[in-house]
Amino acid sequence: MTRLLIIGGSDAGISAALRAHEIDPRAEISVLLADAYPNYSICGLPFYLSGETPDHRQLAHRTAFDGIDILTNHRAVVIHPVGKRVDVVRGANGRAETMRYDHLIIATGAVPVRPQGLPGLDLPGVYGLHTMADSFAVHHHLTTGEARSALIVGAGYIGVEMADALRHRGIDVTLVSHTDPVFPSVDPSFGRLIGEELSRHGVRVVAGCTVERIEAAGNRRGLTVSGSGGFAATADLVLVATGVRPDTTLAATAGIALGPSGAIRVTQRMETTIPGIGAAGDCVETWHRILQRPVYLPLGTTAHKQGRVAGENAVGGERSFAGSVGSQTVKVFELAIARTGLCEAEARTAGFDPVTLEIETWDHKAYYPGAHKLRIRVTGDRRTGRLLGAQILGHWRSEVSKRIDVFAAALFHGMGVEDLNDLDLSYTPPFSSPWDPVQMGAQAWMSAVKTGADKSFTADRPTNLEKGTQHESP
Numbered sequence: 001m002t003r004l005l006i007i008g009g010s011d012a013g014i015s016a017a018l019r020a021h022e023i024d025p026r027a028e029i030s031v032l033l034a035d036a037y038p039n040y041s042i043c044g045l046p047f048y049l050s051g052e053t054p055d056h057r058q059l060a061h062r063t064a065f066d067g068i069d070i071l072t073n074h075r076a077v078v079i080h081p082v083g084k085r086v087d088v089v090r091g092a093n094g095r096a097e098t099m100r101y102d103h104l105i106i107a108t109g110a111v112p113v114r115p116q117g118l119p120g121l122d123l124p125g126v127y128g129l130h131t132m133a134d135s136f137a138v139h140h141h142l143t144t145g146e147a148r149s150a151l152i153v154g155a156g157y158i159g160v161e162m163a164d165a166l167r168h169r170g171i172d173v174t175l176v177s178h179t180d181p182v183f184p185s186v187d188p189s190f191g192r193l194i195g196e197e198l199s200r201h202g203v204r205v206v207a208g209c210t211v212e213r214i215e216a217a218g219n220r221r222g223l224t225v226s227g228s229g230g231f232a233a234t235a236d237l238v239l240v241a242t243g244v245r246p247d248t249t250l251a252a253t254a255g256i257a258l259g260p261s262g263a264i265r266v267t268q269r270m271e272t273t274i275p276g277i278g279a280a281g282d283c284v285e286t287w288h289r290i291l292q293r294p295v296y297l298p299l300g301t302t303a304h305k306q307g308r309v310a311g312e313n314a315v316g317g318e319r320s321f322a323g324s325v326g327s328q329t330v331k332v333f334e335l336a337i338a339r340t341g342l343c344e345a346e347a348r349t350a351g352f353d354p355v356t357l358e359i360e361t362w363d364h365k366a367y368y369p370g371a372h373k374l375r376i377r378v379t380g381d382r383r384t385g386r387l388l389g390a391q392i393l394g395h396w397r398s399e400v401s402k403r404i405d406v407f408a409a410a411l412f413h414g415m416g417v418e419d420l421n422d423l424d425l426s427y428t429p430p431f432s433s434p435w436d437p438v439q440m441g442a443q444a445w446m447s448a449v450k451t452g453a454d455k456s457f458t459a460d461r462p463t464n465l466e467k468g469t470q471h472e473s474p
Helices: 011-023 042-050 132-144 157-168 188-200 249-253 300-314 344-349 400-412 418-422 437-451
Strands: 003-007 028-032 068-071 074-080 085-090 095-100 103-106 110-112 149-153 172-177 204-207 211-216 223-227 232-235 237-240 244-246 277-279 286-288 293-295 328-332 335-341 354-362 373-381 387-395
Touching (some): 003 011, 003 095, 003 300, 011 028, 103 300, 149 232, 172 232, 188 204, 223 237, 328 400, 344 354, 373 400, 373 437, 387 400, 400 437
Antiparallel strands (some): 085 095, 223 232, 335 387
């Protein structure tokens, strides 16, 4: 009987345990969880704090784990690869014990990046947002105090989502972004539109500003935040959302090799450099299908897939992780923003000859009520015509997320931009057009490259396809 021990009970760890039990129901599977919240959706925390998901228990992906021993409040402190054992601190009293394994999977995830040299991070009223405990602390402040204003440091995914969440509660929000425009995960033209959407909903956006100090507000209640360019603002609470890094202390101490990003180096079988120890999730490198090399790309969807592979192989399977193309999506007030593959700058750095074309078109036939404009950016290689990436921005009801999935599937299979026109995509006037907007973007890209118009293309002036294409039927 295989004794499988998994360190970490979030997406990757639970996926590994479930798959291992499915493949070998006789395996003895234990999951060490540092807190009491197995398999909770950390991505759902902004919606819990906004009040849209009022019960935090709804964030649990599942609550039943048949055949799996979930050991809550068990913190792994040392891995001994030679003896195949792990030292564990158990419960609030800190009682130490040792657990043995035949196969070990490390799924320790990521930890928040704390801005180095920023005074005031430990003051009351300053919060991160990465764990259930973090969310409870923020929720308590919001519901029992007199919080009327908040300042968010960082304008990535968590930052913009929390700006939305706090405005939903009627709180005044200031969002401070080191980059200009906000949300550097997408191209600047989209970042500017996201900034406009935030401002339209009452968020004070301060872009291109480095926060330098957080301090008590003196005679006034709350906290004062100051930064470059003379920026200063006072708020009742401060959220620091400046990214994450892989949590690899356990692995490194055990002698497991890390990659250049500081994440655990793994094979596509999710094996580490020490036999009998696998790893998966936000603590590991991810194989990128377009770049054909490992990168650090912490995503919940990727963690689930990697965990499934690691769990299957831990009980004798022969599965490989196929890789990621970096598909991501976010909702900010009325907008949905999604990306997959490479942005133009990333593609150029990787050695491609990228061309990016942006179009604006309707999400469905304009004569059917409720049509919304979509902006679609298609990036492809000028020399080969290969699709390299795409970004979409539009109303959150415009199937932005599902349309980016069409691009993601094409990227996964190495398709060219022109190949998108051959896809048999569904159509009815309330949902699309005979040529879906995805295909309109591909056609515009091909036309620009073939005529040389791409050389004078400006991202801030998208090609307008409001009237559709010549081949559309009623």
